[in-house]
Amino acid sequence: MRVPTYAATTTVISQIADLSSRQNELQDQVSSGQRVKLPGDDPAAVGRLLTLEAEKRRVGQFERNSDIALELTQATYSHLSAMKDLNVRAGELALLGTGTLGAEAAKAYAAEVDQLIEQAVRTGNGRLRDDYLFAGTAVKTEPIAVTRDASGKITASTYAGNTDKRAIALTEQSTLDVGSTGPTNTAIADFINSLVTLRDALTNGDRTALDTSIAGLEASEDVIVEAIGTTGAAEMRIEVGRKQLGTRSDEIERLVSAEADADLPSTIVKLSQATTAYEAALASASRILNMSILDYLR
Amino acid sequence: MSGLFGALNGGVKALAAHSRAVETAGRNLANVNNPDYARQRVVYGDRGTVLTPLGAQSLGIEAKQVEQIRDRLLDQQVVREVAVSSAAEAEANAYAKGQAALGQSIDRTADSSSSGSSGSQGVVESVTDFFTAFEGLAARPTDSGQRQTLMQRAAILTDRLNSTDARLDQLEKDLTSAAASDVEDVNRLLTVIGELNGQIGRFEINAPGSAVDLRDQRQARLEELAGKIGIETRANAVEPGQIDIFARDGAGNEIQLINLATVPNPVVFDGTNLTVGPDTIALSSGSIAGHLKARDQGLTQLRNDLDALANELVTSVNAAYNPTGLTGDFFVAGGTTAGSIKVDPTVNAVSLKASDGGAAGDATIARAIADLAYRNFNTGGGDAIDGTFNQFLSRSISDFGEEVAGADARFDDQNNIEKLVRAQRDSVSGVSLDEEMADLLKFQRAFQASSRVISVVDELLNTVVNGLGR
Numbered sequence: 001m002r003v004p005t006y007a008a009t010t011t012v013i014s015q016i017a018d019l020s021s022r023q024n025e026l027q028d029q030v031s032s033g034q035r036v037k038l039p040g041d042d043p044a045a046v047g048r049l050l051t052l053e054a055e056k057r058r059v060g061q062f063e064r065n066s067d068i069a070l071e072l073t074q075a076t077y078s079h080l081s082a083m084k085d086l087n088v089r090a091g092e093l094a095l096l097g098t099g100t101l102g103a104e105a106a107k108a109y110a111a112e113v114d115q116l117i118e119q120a121v122r123t124g125n126g127r128l129r130d131d132y133l134f135a136g137t138a139v140k141t142e143p144i145a146v147t148r149d150a151s152g153k154i155t156a157s158t159y160a161g162n163t164d165k166r167a168i169a170l171t172e173q174s175t176l177d178v179g180s181t182g183p184t185n186t187a188i189a190d191f192i193n194s195l196v197t198l199r200d201a202l203t204n205g206d207r208t209a210l211d212t213s214i215a216g217l218e219a220s221e222d223v224i225v226e227a228i229g230t231t232g233a234a235e236m237r238i239e240v241g242r243k244q245l246g247t248r249s250d251e252i253e254r255l256v257s258a259e260a261d262a263d264l265p266s267t268i269v270k271l272s273q274a275t276t277a278y279e280a281a282l283a284s285a286s287r288i289l290n291m292s293i294l295d296y297l298r
Numbered sequence: 299m300s301g302l303f304g305a306l307n308g309g310v311k312a313l314a315a316h317s318r319a320v321e322t323a324g325r326n327l328a329n330v331n332n333p334d335y336a337r338q339r340v341v342y343g344d345r346g347t348v349l350t351p352l353g354a355q356s357l358g359i360e361a362k363q364v365e366q367i368r369d370r371l372l373d374q375q376v377v378r379e380v381a382v383s384s385a386a387e388a389e390a391n392a393y394a395k396g397q398a399a400l401g402q403s404i405d406r407t408a409d410s411s412s413s414g415s416s417g418s419q420g421v422v423e424s425v426t427d428f429f430t431a432f433e434g435l436a437a438r439p440t441d442s443g444q445r446q447t448l449m450q451r452a453a454i455l456t457d458r459l460n461s462t463d464a465r466l467d468q469l470e471k472d473l474t475s476a477a478a479s480d481v482e483d484v485n486r487l488l489t490v491i492g493e494l495n496g497q498i499g500r501f502e503i504n505a506p507g508s509a510v511d512l513r514d515q516r517q518a519r520l521e522e523l524a525g526k527i528g529i530e531t532r533a534n535a536v537e538p539g540q541i542d543i544f545a546r547d548g549a550g551n552e553i554q555l556i557n558l559a560t561v562p563n564p565v566v567f568d569g570t571n572l573t574v575g576p577d578t579i580a581l582s583s584g585s586i587a588g589h590l591k592a593r594d595q596g597l598t599q600l601r602n603d604l605d606a607l608a609n610e611l612v613t614s615v616n617a618a619y620n621p622t623g624l625t626g627d628f629f630v631a632g633g634t635t636a637g638s639i640k641v642d643p644t645v646n647a648v649s650l651k652a653s654d655g656g657a658a659g660d661a662t663i664a665r666a667i668a669d670l671a672y673r674n675f676n677t678g679g680g681d682a683i684d685g686t687f688n689q690f691l692s693r694s695i696s697d698f699g700e701e702v703a704g705a706d707a708r709f710d711d712q713n714n715i716e717k718l719v720r721a722q723r724d725s726v727s728g729v730s731l732d733e734e735m736a737d738l739l740k741f742q743r744a745f746q747a748s749s750r751v752i753s754v755v756d757e758l759l760n761t762v763v764n765g766l767g768r
Contacts, residue, residue, distance in 0.1 A: 001725045002726070002730060003725065004724050004728025005330050005729060007724035033406065034404065038397055038402075038404075038699075038702075039402060039696065040394075040699050040706060041699075041703075042703075043697070043698075043702070046696055047692045047696030050688070050692040050695060053423065054692075057423065057427060058429075058430055058433070058671070068437045131440055135659070136659070137657040138658060140657075141658075164656075168437040260404050260406055293731070
């Protein structure tokens with residue numbers, strides 16, 4: 001086939017342009033580490049990648065939700081533990097009250113119970129990030145409403161929150177009830193009322209009322225202990241779920257990497273091949289294009 | 299004429315013929331880099347024969363014609379392939395611009411798990427981030443930071459959809475404008491080709507095929523025209539030197555674009571169709587076809603998908619956010635397209651509802667909206683999309699990616715075919731420097747030999763005129 005001069009030149013230019021484009025494409029893959037960037041690079045892979053990326057973002061949100069749930073659960077746990085300690089101390093004081101007490105001693109115990117009442121109210125109205133912990137979903141309402149007498153002593157408490165549960169999604173399919181439940185919250189108000197009864201019984205030396213308060217304290221303790229157990233279990237579930245989310249995130253990352261990342265060794269080898277071909281094309285073109293019959297005519 | 303004077307005359311004619319050949323080789327060399335030029339050759343011929351007592355004798359050589367080395371079939375093939383290549387190139391370019399306008403890319407360096415803004419990514423990520431923000435609000439409904447994040451992500455989502463739609467809309471307008479501009483070129487080229495047709499007809503009345511330069515120009519303009527619109531050509535039945543150019547309608551009937559030197563009707567573009575007089579051209583190749591195909595197929599489908607997504611977002615989120623229809627929507631109810639979707643101006647981080655009048659920690663609405671991310675919609679059931687939001691978008695973008703990749707592959711393939719056909723034509727019509735230089739030597743030697751004959755005859759005549767009879 002005849003190879004006219006112009007065609008030889010355009011063929012060389014076209015070949016060099018193709019090789020240059022290939023080099024550029026491979027260099028971009030090597031430098032970015034990515035095989036796929038735009039939808040047109042590999043449409044099917046991009047479709048899968050977008051789904052995986054969305055899932056990864058959702059998993060990230062669930063991890064953050066788990067953190068929120070854990071924070072809330074831990075705060076609830078610590079407040080309930082504090083409440084239990086108050087209950088234990090109140091139980092001890094009640095037990096002492098059942099013995100023979102002098103008036104001064106009874107008054108001193110009553111004063112301590114009064115402090116326990118104040119502490120229990122503060123704990124029952126405990127907050128996390130400005131939200132009340134023991135109010136159900138009425139997190140902006142002070143859950144333990146108290147009545148005080150003229151001297152400022154608490155005479156009664158009522159639960160002012162609601163019985164709804166706070167639920168946080170930990171995965172697409174599962175949500176976890178976090179914080180305390182309505183019965184627990186009500187039991188806290190009851191516990192405070194039992195403390196009030198105890199204080200008044202100690203003050204007045206009323207044995208019947210003392211027995212009533214002891215029964216109330218025991219009932220409250222049962223509820224609080226059960227709530228502590230439930231909260232601890234929830235905490236463990238959150239931590240296990242958090243680990244699973246981490247594993248899922250790693251797995252998604254592995255799948256994304258398999259779809260999107262360039263295989264560096266083979267890409268570098270291909271780049272090297274393209275560079276060699278480019279250099280060879282330039283060298284051979286410069287020789288061929290420089291040569292003509294004119295070089296041999298006088 | 300015979301004898302020495304005859305030989306002298308024959309030598310002079312030979313010199314003239316060789317001069318024409320040298321001149322032609324020189325012209326070929328001058329056009330060595332002209333892609334439109336077809337190499338030329340001098341056709342030698344006998345001036346005639348006379349009867350002499352010694353028998354029939356030639357009157358000598360003469361340059362009868364300068365002929366152009368062209369293969370008409372290859373020329374037609376180039377015209378066809380140029381038209382197909384141009385369509386593929388225009389389509390590939392349009393889709394590349396569409397891909398840029400969509401702004402959807404995979405960036406492995408971006409941190410997709412951060413709780414802050416969604417970074418500089420595409421529509422898919424902004425939709426996902428929008429729903430995960432509701433997921434976050436459901437977990438912590440009273441948190442003002444979470445509310446601010448949600449409002450920010452809602453703004454990013456609507457802005458992303460609005461700006462993507464605006465860019466795609468502008469691209470569609472640009473493609474329409476490019477097609478209109480190409481149609482102007484088509485009419486200009488038809489006029490030019492008509493004029494060249496007429497000039498070739500006049501020049502070639504007595505010598506068919508002799509208007510070589512005009513034929514080069516016409517072929518170049520034909521290829522330019524084919525780059526804009528798919529055409530067919532054939533030699534005119536009455537005037538073989540001139541060509542008919544025609545396109546076809548949807549039924550395959552010919553639509554005449556040029557009749558000898560005249561353009562019967564201009565090509566008219568109404569934004570959708572190309573018409574010539576009462577006939578509508580069925581566009582199959584040429585850049586106009588490429589522009590309009592990309593505009594009316596892949597890009598329109600992509601915009602329709604984004605509109606459907608926006609529609610479903612507005613409808614389903616509003617239904618979950620305002621279940622009674624009395625407490626205000628999240629999105630402006632009327633903005634159900636990608637270009638018009640907007641967060642209701644009354645919704646802000648403070649007024650944002652996590653529940654429908656419930657306690658502060660109640661997040662039933664936020665939960666319901668977050669759950670929309672997993673809901674399978676069904677157009678058969680009256681929804682605007684099929685599958686989840688993410689599945690629908692991923693599929694739509696993947697489909698558009700197929701259009702982009704397909705157009706690129708078609709362009710690459712077609713480009714190779716065009717190169718092959720051009721190489722074939724160049725192998726026939728292209729100028730070779732080596733060949734022309736060798737020819738130049740050949741003609742130079744022939745000229746020198748003929749000169750030598752004249753010189754010998756001159757010496758003989760000198761002998762006859764001055765040497766005899768002394």
